Amino acid sequence: MLTLNEVNEKYFDVLKEIGNIGAGNATTAIANMLGLRIDMSVPEVAFLPVEELGGAIGAEDEIIVGIMLGVEADIDGSMMFLMDMQSAHHVVNMLMMRDPDYSEPFNEMDLSAIKEVGNIIAGSYLSALSGLTNLTILPSVPFVAVDMAAAILSVPAVQFGIFGDNALMINTEFSDDLGIKGHFILMPEEDSYEKILTALGVSI
Amino acid sequence: MGQMIKVGMADLKICKAPDALTTIGLGSCIGIAIYDPSTKISGLAHIMLPDSTAIRNNSNIAKFADTGIQKLYDDMIKAGANKARMVAKIAGGAKMFEMPGASTSINVGDRNAEASRQKLKQLGIKIIAEDCGLNYGRTVELYSETGEYYIKAVGKELKII
Numbered sequence: 001m002l003t004l005n006e007v008n009e010k011y012f013d014v015l016k017e018i019g020n021i022g023a024g025n026a027t028t029a030i031a032n033m034l035g036l037r038i039d040m041s042v043p044e045v046a047f048l049p050v051e052e053l054g055g056a057i058g059a060e061d062e063i064i065v066g067i068m069l070g071v072e073a074d075i076d077g078s079m080m081f082l083m084d085m086q087s088a089h090h091v092v093n094m095l096m097m098r099d100p101d102y103s104e105p106f107n108e109m110d111l112s113a114i115k116e117v118g119n120i121i122a123g124s125y126l127s128a129l130s131g132l133t134n135l136t137i138l139p140s141v142p143f144v145a146v147d148m149a150a151a152i153l154s155v156p157a158v159q160f161g162i163f164g165d166n167a168l169m170i171n172t173e174f175s176d177d178l179g180i181k182g183h184f185i186l187m188p189e190e191d192s193y194e195k196i197l198t199a200l201g202v203s204i
Numbered sequence: 205m206g207q208m209i210k211v212g213m214a215d216l217k218i219c220k221a222p223d224a225l226t227t228i229g230l231g232s233c234i235g236i237a238i239y240d241p242s243t244k245i246s247g248l249a250h251i252m253l254p255d256s257t258a259i260r261n262n263s264n265i266a267k268f269a270d271t272g273i274q275k276l277y278d279d280m281i282k283a284g285a286n287k288a289r290m291v292a293k294i295a296g297g298a299k300m301f302e303m304p305g306a307s308t309s310i311n312v313g314d315r316n317a318e319a320s321r322q323k324l325k326q327l328g329i330k331i332i333a334e335d336c337g338l339n340y341g342r343t344v345e346l347y348s349e350t351g352e353y354y355i356k357a358v359g360k361e362l363k364i365i
Contacts, residue, residue: 050252051213051264060228061343063358068301078303143301147358150213150229151341154252155300157213158232158312161252161267162259 014200015045018132019170019184022125029120033095046169053157053167054150057082057183066152067118070140071126075192079126079139080156081118082183088146091117091180106146115142125184133199159187208345211235214267216249216276218283219348226345230296232313234320234336235344236273237293238280238329239351245285246348249276253312254319269319277327292329293353293365294320295344297336313337333365 046056054060065088067081083091089103095113106114119142130137145152160167170184188196206222213233219225221244227235236249249272253259256268265271281287297313297320317336324331335342335355345354355363 051215054213054229066300068303070303140303143303145300145339147231147300148229148341148343151231151298152300154213154229154231154233154341158252161214165264 014132015168015170018125018128019045019172021131022128022184023172025124025128026121029124030117033120044171046171047166048169050157050161050165050167053153053160053169056153056169057171058084058149060148060150062149063146064149064152065114066145066147066155067115067122067142068145068155069118069122069142071137071186071188072140073138074135075137075188075195077186077188077192078159079122079187080152080185081121082149082152082185083114084181085146087180087182088114111144111146115144118142118144121182122184125186129186129196133196135195135199156185156187163190163193206348211248211250213250214252214264214272216247216266216272216279218245218247218276218279220245220283221348224345224347224349226343228343230342230344231298231300232296232311232316234269234294234296234313234316235342236269236276236320236324237295237344237346237353238276238290239293239346239348240280240285240289241291241351242286242289243284244348244351245280245283246346246351247276247280247285248344248346249273251316251320254315269316270323273320273323273327277329287328290329291332291351292324293333293346294324294331295335295342295353295355295365298341299337299339300341302339335363335365 065083071077092110092113093102126137172182208224211217211227225248227250233252238247251269251272252267254269256262256271297317299311299313340357343356353365
């Protein structure tokens with residue numbers, strides 16, 4: 001059985017490509033929703049020890065927003081989209097047509113809006129993965145948490161910790177106009193890894 | 205006051221008075237604090253998963269409740285802690301996302317807490333306080349001078365157990 005510790009360079013390139021296509025799809029979807037033209041930067045794929053995941057996107061005690069979705073059909077697992085508070089407020093203010101500087105704690109409506117953005121971004125990413133692998137991959141409804149980065153990231157850390165010692169994260173940045181910085185984490189269940197890699201033509 | 209020593213994820217450390225131990229942002233993980241009031245030798249482990257025997261890649265013993273707590277106990281005994289006086293306090297084990305029907309690994313918090321209780325029981329260490337479960341992250345600090353275990357959470361008052 002392949003472990004994440006043994007993934008090769010080729011898999012990284014493929015993930016980066018999926019990240020690019022997915023982020024491209026997401027950009028279009030968000031642009032339509034907000035009525036703005038936006039660009040995004042080339043994503044970077046980070047491979048890091050599980051123990052470092054908690055501090056991988058900023059301070060461990062920084063409050064961030066995490067949106068988590070289950071993934072099912074041909075592969076099983078879950079995925080997460082993470083944003084810093086500034087990005088989350090920015091998106092919510094735009095969707096709610098509020099003053100850009102508004103930064104009161106999120107209410108129920110705001111959290112729904114955040115879930116919707118997470119849904120769109122995750123869906124775009126999954127359709128890119130689905131397109132490249134010819135696998136049917138369906139997202140569940142999204143769940144949101146606003147808490148310390150280390151606490152939210154402990155969820156993927158545990159998922160990766162079950163297979164081995166390393167975690168994979170795809171970093172994405174949208175244009176300054178939109179002001180969203182985000183991170184994807186895809187967490188397939190153990191037997192789904194092989195399916196994805198085989199479908200992508202990566203030799204195991 | 206002494207130094208504040210940081211314990212990472214899947215990590216464990218011990219200290220003596222007047223130092224203190226901290227771990228930041230426990231989610232579904234558990235922070236197991238063991239304290240010996242007679243020597244003030246203290247230990248803190250930040251475990252991620254309940255059972256090392258259920259996992260193939262188990263080289264880091266601090267990652268699991270069973271092996272992590274054992275190592276913490278051994279280190280404290282080696283440092284001169286008095287076995288009969290040791291007590292424990294545990295915190296963490298939250299369910300960060302309320303996903304119904306999610307795989308058991310996502311909702312591992314409860315199992316982490318249960319495995320920690322079992323291992324401590326097996327070692328004969330009494331749990332005198334705990335703050336586990338619910339749906340939010342916790343930062344903990346263990347003060348070896350007093351044995352107080354501080355629990356900090358976003359938007360909540362400081363809790364001392």
